Amino acid sequence: MHSDLVTVRSLEEQQQILNVAKDYQFWIGLYRDSDNWQWSTGDAASYTKWVAGSDSLFCATADATGSWDKSSCRDQKPFMCYSETSNITERYTLISTLKTWAEAQQYCRQHHTDLVIIKSASENEDMKKKAPASPFWIGLFNNPWKWADGGNSTFQNWNTFEPNGGSEKCVLMYSRNQGKWEDLACGYGKYFVCYEGLCETASCPNRTYIPVRYIKSWTDARSYCREKYTDLVTVRSLEEQQQILNVAKDYEFWIGLYRDSDNWQWSTGDAASYTKWVAGIDTLFCATADATGSWDKSSCRDQKPFMCYNETSNITERYTLISTLKTWAEAQQYCRQHHTDLVIIKSQ
Structure with a gap:
Protein backbone atom coordinates (compact mmCIF):
# COMPACT_ATOMS: atom_id res chain seq x y z
CA MET A 1 0.00 0.00 0.00
CA SER A 203 13.77 5.21 17.89
CA CYS A 204 10.62 4.74 15.79
CA PRO A 205 7.96 2.51 17.36
CA ASN A 206 7.42 -1.00 16.00
CA ARG A 207 4.05 0.05 14.65
CA THR A 208 3.46 2.46 11.80
CA TYR A 209 0.38 4.52 11.02
CA ILE A 210 -1.17 4.79 7.59
CA PRO A 211 -3.76 7.48 6.81
CA VAL A 212 -6.15 6.20 4.13
CA ARG A 213 -8.06 8.77 2.10
CA TYR A 214 -10.75 6.46 0.80
CA ILE A 215 -14.20 7.20 2.23
CA LYS A 216 -15.67 4.14 3.93
CA SER A 217 -18.03 3.16 6.72
CA TRP A 218 -16.38 2.15 10.01
CA THR A 219 -16.93 -1.55 9.29
CA ASP A 220 -15.58 -1.31 5.74
CA ALA A 221 -12.59 0.70 6.99
CA ARG A 222 -11.83 -2.00 9.56
CA SER A 223 -12.03 -4.69 6.86
CA TYR A 224 -9.70 -2.68 4.63
CA CYS A 225 -7.13 -2.22 7.42
CA ARG A 226 -7.27 -5.88 8.40
CA GLU A 227 -6.81 -6.97 4.81
CA LYS A 228 -3.82 -4.75 4.07
CA TYR A 229 -2.29 -3.97 7.48
CA THR A 230 -3.02 -5.01 11.07
CA ASP A 231 -6.21 -3.15 12.00
CA LEU A 232 -7.86 0.25 12.38
CA VAL A 233 -5.63 2.42 14.53
CA THR A 234 -5.71 1.99 18.30
CA VAL A 235 -4.62 4.71 20.71
CA ARG A 236 -3.38 3.25 23.98
CA SER A 237 -1.50 6.22 25.43
CA LEU A 238 -0.74 9.92 25.07
CA GLU A 239 2.52 8.95 23.36
CA GLU A 240 0.68 6.93 20.71
CA GLN A 241 -1.81 9.76 20.34
CA GLN A 242 1.07 12.10 19.48
CA GLN A 243 2.58 9.63 17.01
CA ILE A 244 -0.77 9.45 15.22
CA LEU A 245 -1.10 13.24 15.17
CA ASN A 246 2.30 13.40 13.44
CA VAL A 247 0.74 11.78 10.37
CA ALA A 248 -2.89 12.89 10.75
CA LYS A 249 -4.29 15.16 8.03
CA ASP A 250 -6.69 18.05 8.41
CA TYR A 251 -9.89 16.00 8.37
CA GLU A 252 -11.87 13.69 10.64
CA PHE A 253 -11.06 9.98 10.30
CA TRP A 254 -12.17 6.66 11.74
CA ILE A 255 -10.16 5.07 14.54
CA GLY A 256 -10.64 1.51 15.79
CA LEU A 257 -12.85 2.40 18.75
CA TYR A 258 -16.49 1.28 18.88
CA ARG A 259 -19.20 0.66 21.46
CA ASP A 260 -20.41 -2.86 22.16
CA SER A 261 -23.48 -2.56 24.39
CA ASP A 262 -22.44 -0.03 27.07
CA ASN A 263 -18.69 -0.49 26.75
CA TRP A 264 -16.22 1.17 24.38
CA GLN A 265 -13.46 -1.08 23.10
CA TRP A 266 -10.91 -1.24 20.29
CA SER A 267 -11.48 -3.36 17.20
CA THR A 268 -8.58 -5.51 18.44
CA GLY A 269 -10.73 -6.43 21.47
CA ASP A 270 -8.69 -4.34 23.93
CA ALA A 271 -10.51 -2.17 26.44
CA ALA A 272 -10.31 1.60 25.92
CA SER A 273 -8.17 2.56 28.92
CA TYR A 274 -7.06 5.84 27.27
CA THR A 275 -9.62 8.19 25.65
CA LYS A 276 -9.70 11.77 24.32
CA TRP A 277 -13.41 12.49 23.94
CA VAL A 278 -15.02 15.77 23.08
CA ALA A 279 -18.79 16.10 23.38
CA GLY A 280 -20.70 13.47 21.41
CA ILE A 281 -24.10 11.83 21.15
CA ASP A 282 -24.42 8.71 23.30
CA THR A 283 -26.55 6.93 20.68
CA LEU A 284 -23.62 6.83 18.22
CA PHE A 285 -21.41 3.76 18.32
CA CYS A 286 -18.19 4.38 16.36
CA ALA A 287 -15.31 6.77 17.05
CA THR A 288 -13.48 9.34 14.94
CA ALA A 289 -10.41 11.49 15.58
CA ASP A 290 -9.10 14.64 13.93
CA ALA A 291 -5.78 16.44 13.50
CA THR A 292 -6.22 18.22 16.85
CA GLY A 293 -6.28 14.86 18.65
CA SER A 294 -9.93 15.14 19.69
CA TRP A 295 -12.23 12.12 19.47
CA ASP A 296 -15.93 12.19 18.62
CA LYS A 297 -18.78 9.70 18.18
CA SER A 298 -20.39 9.06 14.80
CA SER A 299 -22.83 6.73 13.13
CA CYS A 300 -20.91 3.64 12.02
CA ARG A 301 -22.60 3.95 8.61
CA ASP A 302 -21.08 7.38 7.96
CA GLN A 303 -18.53 7.53 5.14
CA LYS A 304 -15.15 8.86 6.32
CA PRO A 305 -11.40 8.53 5.72
CA PHE A 306 -9.62 6.37 8.26
CA MET A 307 -6.25 5.43 9.72
CA CYS A 308 -4.75 1.94 9.82
CA TYR A 309 -1.77 0.72 11.78
CA ASN A 310 0.76 -1.97 11.02
CA GLU A 311 3.05 -3.84 13.39
CA THR A 312 6.35 -3.48 11.59
CA SER A 313 10.09 -3.11 11.98
Missing part, protein backbone atom coordinates in the same frame (compact mmCIF):
# COMPACT_ATOMS: atom_id res chain seq x y z
CA HIS A 2 1.07 3.56 -0.69
CA SER A 3 -0.41 6.95 0.18
CA ASP A 4 -0.73 9.24 -2.84
CA LEU A 5 0.81 10.35 -6.11
CA VAL A 6 4.36 11.43 -5.41
CA THR A 7 5.04 15.00 -4.27
CA VAL A 8 8.38 16.77 -4.69
CA ARG A 9 9.08 19.32 -1.97
CA SER A 10 12.81 19.85 -2.41
CA LEU A 11 15.82 19.11 -4.61
CA GLU A 12 16.73 16.34 -2.16
CA GLU A 13 13.37 14.61 -2.65
CA GLN A 14 13.67 15.19 -6.39
CA GLN A 15 16.96 13.28 -6.34
CA GLN A 16 15.49 10.41 -4.31
CA ILE A 17 12.68 10.07 -6.81
CA LEU A 18 15.05 10.11 -9.77
CA ASN A 19 16.93 7.20 -8.17
CA VAL A 20 13.90 4.97 -8.83
CA ALA A 21 12.59 6.61 -12.00
CA LYS A 22 12.88 4.82 -15.32
CA ASP A 23 13.60 6.17 -18.77
CA TYR A 24 10.15 7.60 -19.49
CA GLN A 25 7.76 10.35 -18.43
CA PHE A 26 5.47 9.66 -15.45
CA TRP A 27 2.74 11.39 -13.44
CA ILE A 28 3.57 13.16 -10.18
CA GLY A 29 1.06 14.54 -7.71
CA LEU A 30 1.08 18.10 -9.06
CA TYR A 31 -1.97 19.63 -10.69
CA ARG A 32 -3.46 23.04 -11.39
CA ASP A 33 -6.75 24.14 -9.88
CA SER A 34 -7.78 27.50 -11.36
CA ASP A 35 -4.55 29.50 -11.85
CA ASN A 36 -2.53 27.85 -9.11
CA TRP A 37 -0.43 24.69 -9.07
CA GLN A 38 -0.60 22.48 -5.99
CA TRP A 39 0.19 18.92 -4.98
CA SER A 40 -2.56 16.32 -4.76
CA THR A 41 -1.94 16.33 -1.00
CA GLY A 42 -3.03 19.99 -0.94
CA ASP A 43 0.46 21.45 -0.39
CA ALA A 44 1.41 24.48 -2.45
CA ALA A 45 4.11 23.87 -5.04
CA SER A 46 6.91 25.89 -3.48
CA TYR A 47 9.55 23.82 -5.30
CA THR A 48 9.16 23.24 -9.05
CA LYS A 49 11.32 21.98 -11.92
CA TRP A 50 9.37 23.03 -15.01
CA VAL A 51 10.41 22.77 -18.61
CA ALA A 52 8.38 24.52 -21.30
CA GLY A 53 4.71 23.55 -21.46
CA SER A 54 1.29 24.82 -22.45
CA ASP A 55 -0.66 26.93 -19.95
CA SER A 56 -3.83 25.13 -21.03
CA LEU A 57 -2.71 21.83 -19.43
CA PHE A 58 -3.46 21.08 -15.79
CA CYS A 59 -1.57 17.98 -14.57
CA ALA A 60 2.16 17.42 -14.06
CA THR A 61 4.60 14.77 -15.18
CA ALA A 62 8.28 14.22 -14.48
CA ASP A 63 10.96 12.18 -16.23
CA ALA A 64 14.33 10.58 -15.50
CA THR A 65 16.14 13.90 -16.03
CA GLY A 66 14.12 15.41 -13.17
CA SER A 67 12.30 17.82 -15.47
CA TRP A 68 8.60 18.52 -15.01
CA ASP A 69 6.09 19.15 -17.78
CA LYS A 70 2.37 19.89 -18.09
CA SER A 71 0.02 17.40 -19.69
CA SER A 72 -3.66 16.90 -20.23
CA CYS A 73 -4.97 15.12 -17.15
CA ARG A 74 -6.72 12.67 -19.48
CA ASP A 75 -3.44 11.43 -20.95
CA GLN A 76 -2.40 7.88 -20.08
CA LYS A 77 1.03 7.79 -18.39
CA PRO A 78 3.01 5.77 -15.84
CA PHE A 79 3.20 7.41 -12.44
CA MET A 80 5.11 7.42 -9.16
CA CYS A 81 3.53 6.98 -5.72
CA TYR A 82 4.86 7.62 -2.24
CA SER A 83 3.90 6.02 1.07
CA GLU A 84 3.73 7.71 4.41
CA THR A 85 3.25 6.49 7.96
CA SER A 86 4.73 7.79 11.21
CA ASN A 87 7.65 10.25 11.19
CA ILE A 88 7.22 11.10 7.49
CA THR A 89 10.10 9.26 5.91
CA GLU A 90 9.10 8.42 2.38
CA ARG A 91 9.67 5.74 -0.18
CA TYR A 92 8.95 6.05 -3.87
CA THR A 93 7.37 3.62 -6.32
CA LEU A 94 7.31 4.15 -10.07
CA ILE A 95 4.08 2.80 -11.58
CA SER A 96 4.75 1.83 -15.19
CA THR A 97 1.07 1.77 -16.09
CA LEU A 98 -0.27 4.67 -18.12
CA LYS A 99 -2.92 6.62 -16.23
CA THR A 100 -4.38 10.10 -16.21
CA TRP A 101 -3.30 12.30 -13.31
CA ALA A 102 -6.57 11.68 -11.44
CA GLU A 103 -6.32 7.92 -12.01
CA ALA A 104 -2.68 8.00 -10.89
CA GLN A 105 -3.64 9.91 -7.75
CA GLN A 106 -6.41 7.42 -7.01
CA TYR A 107 -4.05 4.48 -7.55
CA CYS A 108 -1.33 5.95 -5.31
CA ARG A 109 -3.86 6.71 -2.57
CA GLN A 110 -5.24 3.16 -2.77
CA HIS A 111 -1.87 1.39 -2.80
CA HIS A 112 0.67 3.85 -1.36
CA THR A 113 0.31 7.29 0.25
CA ASP A 114 -0.09 9.67 -2.67
CA LEU A 115 1.46 10.84 -5.91
CA VAL A 116 5.07 11.77 -5.31
CA ILE A 117 5.75 15.07 -3.52
CA ILE A 118 9.08 16.82 -4.18
CA LYS A 119 10.07 19.15 -1.34
CA SER A 120 13.57 20.22 -2.31
CA ALA A 121 16.15 20.31 -5.09
CA SER A 122 17.96 17.39 -3.47
CA GLU A 123 14.78 15.29 -3.52
CA ASN A 124 14.23 16.26 -7.15
CA GLU A 125 17.82 15.23 -7.96
CA ASP A 126 17.47 11.92 -6.12
CA MET A 127 14.22 11.09 -7.87
CA LYS A 128 15.80 11.94 -11.22
CA LYS A 129 18.23 9.02 -10.76
CA LYS A 130 15.33 6.60 -10.31
CA ALA A 131 13.01 8.10 -12.91
CA PRO A 132 12.19 6.72 -16.36
CA ALA A 133 13.18 8.60 -19.49
CA SER A 134 9.53 9.19 -20.32
CA PRO A 135 7.76 11.95 -18.37
CA PHE A 136 5.75 10.82 -15.35
CA TRP A 137 3.08 12.35 -13.14
CA ILE A 138 4.01 13.90 -9.80
CA GLY A 139 1.57 15.01 -7.13
CA LEU A 140 1.49 18.69 -8.04
CA PHE A 141 -1.64 20.40 -9.31
CA ASN A 142 -2.76 23.99 -9.74
CA ASN A 143 -4.89 25.22 -6.82
CA PRO A 144 -2.53 27.27 -6.48
CA TRP A 145 0.25 24.76 -7.05
CA LYS A 146 -0.33 22.34 -4.21
CA TRP A 147 0.78 18.80 -3.46
CA ALA A 148 -1.63 15.89 -3.50
CA ASP A 149 -1.57 15.68 0.32
CA GLY A 150 -2.84 19.28 0.59
CA GLY A 151 0.51 20.79 1.49
CA ASN A 152 1.96 23.94 -0.01
CA SER A 153 4.65 23.63 -2.68
CA THR A 154 7.53 25.66 -1.24
CA PHE A 155 10.00 23.98 -3.61
CA GLN A 156 9.43 24.08 -7.39
CA ASN A 157 11.60 22.94 -10.27
CA TRP A 158 9.87 24.27 -13.39
CA ASN A 159 11.45 24.07 -16.79
CA THR A 160 11.99 27.25 -18.80
CA PHE A 161 8.66 28.89 -19.67
CA GLU A 162 6.84 26.64 -17.20
CA PRO A 163 4.21 26.68 -15.90
CA ASN A 164 2.52 28.25 -18.87
CA GLY A 165 -1.10 28.32 -17.74
CA GLY A 166 -4.25 27.46 -19.62
CA SER A 167 -5.89 24.13 -18.86
CA GLU A 168 -2.62 22.39 -17.87
CA LYS A 169 -3.28 21.78 -14.20
CA CYS A 170 -1.11 18.72 -13.48
CA VAL A 171 2.66 18.27 -13.46
CA LEU A 172 5.13 15.97 -15.19
CA MET A 173 8.78 15.47 -14.32
CA TYR A 174 11.39 14.90 -17.06
CA SER A 175 14.28 12.89 -15.64
CA ARG A 176 16.28 13.35 -18.86
CA ASN A 177 16.17 17.14 -18.43
CA GLN A 178 17.65 17.61 -14.94
CA GLY A 179 14.36 16.60 -13.35
CA LYS A 180 12.60 19.69 -14.70
CA TRP A 181 8.83 20.00 -14.33
CA GLU A 182 6.18 20.88 -16.89
CA ASP A 183 2.47 21.38 -16.48
CA LEU A 184 0.16 19.25 -18.60
CA ALA A 185 -3.55 18.60 -18.97
CA CYS A 186 -4.41 16.02 -16.33
CA GLY A 187 -6.20 13.61 -18.64
CA TYR A 188 -3.16 12.27 -20.50
CA GLY A 189 -1.94 8.77 -19.69
CA LYS A 190 1.49 8.94 -18.03
CA TYR A 191 3.67 6.80 -15.80
CA PHE A 192 3.77 8.04 -12.23
CA VAL A 193 5.63 7.71 -8.93
CA CYS A 194 4.00 6.97 -5.57
CA TYR A 195 5.60 7.47 -2.18
CA GLU A 196 5.16 5.99 1.24
CA GLY A 197 6.52 7.45 4.47
CA LEU A 198 7.93 5.24 7.14
CA CYS A 199 9.94 5.42 10.34
CA GLU A 200 13.26 7.13 9.76
CA THR A 201 15.19 6.40 12.96
CA ALA A 202 15.92 3.49 15.27
CA ASN A 314 11.89 0.14 11.27
CA ILE A 315 12.16 0.95 7.58
CA THR A 316 13.35 3.93 5.63
CA GLU A 317 11.93 5.87 2.78
CA ARG A 318 11.67 4.63 -0.77
CA TYR A 319 9.99 5.73 -3.96
CA THR A 320 8.20 3.26 -6.21
CA LEU A 321 7.96 3.78 -9.95
CA ILE A 322 4.76 2.32 -11.39
CA SER A 323 5.39 1.38 -15.03
CA THR A 324 1.71 1.24 -15.93
CA LEU A 325 0.29 4.10 -17.96
CA LYS A 326 -2.41 6.00 -16.09
CA THR A 327 -3.96 9.45 -16.14
CA TRP A 328 -3.01 11.74 -13.25
CA ALA A 329 -6.26 10.97 -11.41
CA GLU A 330 -5.79 7.22 -11.90
CA ALA A 331 -2.18 7.48 -10.75
CA GLN A 332 -3.21 9.36 -7.61
CA GLN A 333 -5.90 6.78 -6.91
CA TYR A 334 -3.42 3.92 -7.39
CA CYS A 335 -0.77 5.48 -5.13
CA ARG A 336 -3.35 6.18 -2.42
CA GLN A 337 -4.60 2.59 -2.62
CA HIS A 338 -1.18 0.90 -2.61
CA HIS A 339 1.29 3.44 -1.16
CA THR A 340 0.88 6.88 0.41
CA ASP A 341 0.35 9.26 -2.50
CA LEU A 342 1.86 10.48 -5.74
CA VAL A 343 5.41 11.58 -5.05
CA ILE A 344 5.86 15.00 -3.40
CA ILE A 345 9.04 17.03 -4.06
CA LYS A 346 9.55 19.80 -1.50
CA SER A 347 13.17 20.77 -2.01
CA GLN A 348 15.99 20.74 -4.52
